[in-house]
Amino acid sequence: MDDKLIKIAYLYEDLMNTYGDSGDVKILKYLLKKEGYDTQVDNISLGDEFNAFDYDFVFFGGGQDFEQTVVAQDLPRHKTTLEKYINESNPMLCICGGYQLLGDYYKTNSGVTIKGLGILPLHTIFKSDKRMIGDTRYMSEWGEVKAFENHSGQTYFDNTDKLHPFGDMIEGYGNNPQDKVEGLHYRNLIGSYSHGPLLKNTNVANAIIKTILERHERRLAQNQ
Numbered sequence: 001m002d003d004k005l006i007k008i009a010y011l012y013e014d015l016m017n018t019y020g021d022s023g024d025v026k027i028l029k030y031l032l033k034k035e036g037y038d039t040q041v042d043n044i045s046l047g048d049e050f051n052a053f054d055y056d057f058v059f060f061g062g063g064q065d066f067e068q069t070v071v072a073q074d075l076p077r078h079k080t081t082l083e084k085y086i087n088e089s090n091p092m093l094c095i096c097g098g099y100q101l102l103g104d105y106y107k108t109n110s111g112v113t114i115k116g117l118g119i120l121p122l123h124t125i126f127k128s129d130k131r132m133i134g135d136t137r138y139m140s141e142w143g144e145v146k147a148f149e150n151h152s153g154q155t156y157f158d159n160t161d162k163l164h165p166f167g168d169m170i171e172g173y174g175n176n177p178q179d180k181v182e183g184l185h186y187r188n189l190i191g192s193y194s195h196g197p198l199l200k201n202t203n204v205a206n207a208i209i210k211t212i213l214e215r216h217e218r219r220l221a222q223n224q
């Protein structure tokens with residue numbers, strides 16, 4: 001195994017990439033290069049085999065309702081590997097539509113319920129009161145984050161002992177109009193509604209890089 005090669009799995013890169021979310025992966029590549037690491041990004045698309053434990057980082061970007069419907073049909077094949085990977089505190093970032101699909105379900109504005117993986121006890125529903133569009137600003141454990149959001153799904157945690165938000169809103173909506181919080185931080189998984197891309201916030205990018213390099217060290221040790 002190449003000890004200077006970081007392997008990133010991009011789940012459904014061809015379908016889940018709204019508002020330039022692939023910029024998150026490009027920023028990680030750039031920052032990792034500065035640390036002396038090359039990066040291999042594998043697009044895991046419809047029908048592809050996938051073992052999360054072959055990777056140092058998993059990325060799942062945002063998608064519109066139609067793409068989410070298509071992806072949701074293929075995704076259950078990967079539930080076991082992703083659930084284990086996440087619960088063993090390996091690093092993953094999910095944006096918007098990807099974040100929604102890790103929960104139990106997303107009920108869209110057309111009344112269709114898209115079944116999620118059910119790894120995280122949360123659900124997302126369309127409510128006719130508003131589409132959440134605009135700039136966001138919130139305080140995360142790594143400092144202030146600036147981004148933008150554009151979603152109609154409102155996300156609610158079903159187990160607030162287990163799930164904690166990624167940030168406290170200063171501006172914008174985040175998970176939903178009531179809770180005044182943004183995203184989710186569970187072990188080393190970040191779920192977020194932030195586009196922009198999120199990792200232009202280098203405080204967040206650097207914190208994620210740290211978890212990626214720790215994961216890489218563990219993977220190297222296991223493969224020796």
Ligand SMILES: NC(=O)CC[C@H](N)C(=O)O
Binds near residue numbers: 018061063095152
């Ligand atoms: N940008 C996105 O990923 C949108 C997610 C979802 N389709 C929603 O509108 O809530």
